[in-house]
Amino acid sequence: MRLNFGIACLLAAIAPSQVQAADTTVYRDSTTGFIFAQRLAAYKLGGTITFRIAVPSNASSGSSYDAVIQVVAPNEVGWAGLAWGGSMVNNPLTLSWQNGQNVVLSSRYTTSRSSPPTYTKATYTTLKAGTKVNSTHYQYTAKCTGCTYFTGASNAQKSLNPAGGNQLAFAFAFAKPSSPSSNTSAIPVHDVHSYWVHDFAQGANANFAELVTKNA
Numbered sequence: 001m002r003l004n005f006g007i008a009c010l011l012a013a014i015a016p017s018q019v020q021a022a023d024t025t026v027y028r029d030s031t032t033g034f035i036f037a038q039r040l041a042a043y044k045l046g047g048t049i050t051f052r053i054a055v056p057s058n059a060s061s062g063s064s065y066d067a068v069i070q071v072v073a074p075n076e077v078g079w080a081g082l083a084w085g086g087s088m089v090n091n092p093l094t095l096s097w098q099n100g101q102n103v104v105l106s107s108r109y110t111t112s113r114s115s116p117p118t119y120t121k122a123t124y125t126t127l128k129a130g131t132k133v134n135s136t137h138y139q140y141t142a143k144c145t146g147c148t149y150f151t152g153a154s155n156a157q158k159s160l161n162p163a164g165g166n167q168l169a170f171a172f173a174f175a176k177p178s179s180p181s182s183n184t185s186a187i188p189v190h191d192v193h194s195y196w197v198h199d200f201a202q203g204a205n206a207n208f209a210e211l212v213t214k215n216a
């Protein structure tokens with residue numbers, strides 16, 4: 001009895017912090033100057049792809065605001081994709097892959113669980129200061145216009161909350177796209193996908209526009 005009571009007390013003491021534990025943490029990027037909300041997404045045992053998002057601190061919910069996405073992926077990753085609405089279908093998909101010393105970004109959107117076609121309503125400006133390839137990883141940093149406000153399921157407008165949590169998803173494949181130099185390439189199906197809640201408030205930047213210009 002006493003042991004059970006002790007365990008109950010211990011659980012009661014630790015439960016609140018577990019419930020509130022965020023899926024993302026704050027990351028300050030000394031190269032670009034942005035503060036990001038960061039998610040380390042496991043794609044295999046002992047391997048993660050990093051997804052970071054920065055938003056303007058004055059962005060308001062219910063309208064389109066630009067966001068900066070930064071992704072760091074091990075060289076063995078064939079392609080990595082972020083789903084801004086937290087599912088494969090009916091939301092902007094930001095895909096990337098390494099092509100030699102370059103990083104290719106590809107904007108996609110699909111209404112079915114099959115290879116997603118390209119999408120023109122989300123556009124990207126690569127920020128050169130935060131985009132590189134080395135012997136272990138590739139990294140890109142890009143401003144997205146159209147990732148935070150989009151047509152979702154049943155033609156409903158969907159808006160991401162700049163000051164709180166949004167469910168996102170990622171997918172990844174070990175296999176590379178068939179024409180890696182082209183951002184319209186066919187891509188192989190993913191090996192892994194998962195979901196999390198990304199706290200955009202952790203990536204709020206008062207000097208967002210200035211940092212975009214500085215890193216362009």
Ligand code: HEM
Pocket residue numbers: 081082083086087088089093095108113114115116169170171187188189190193194
């Ligand atoms: C050739 C390309 C692709 C094919 C053929 C494909 C196919 C599929 C299929 C059949 C499922 C259902 C599997 C299941 O429920 O276990 C699925 C789920 C999923 N896919 Fe893809 N996929 C492709 C690309 C992508 C891309 C680029 C993303 C971007 C992040 C993505 C994200 C997801 C997610 C998050 C799920 C979980 C179900 C959901 O939330 O909608 N997929 N995919």
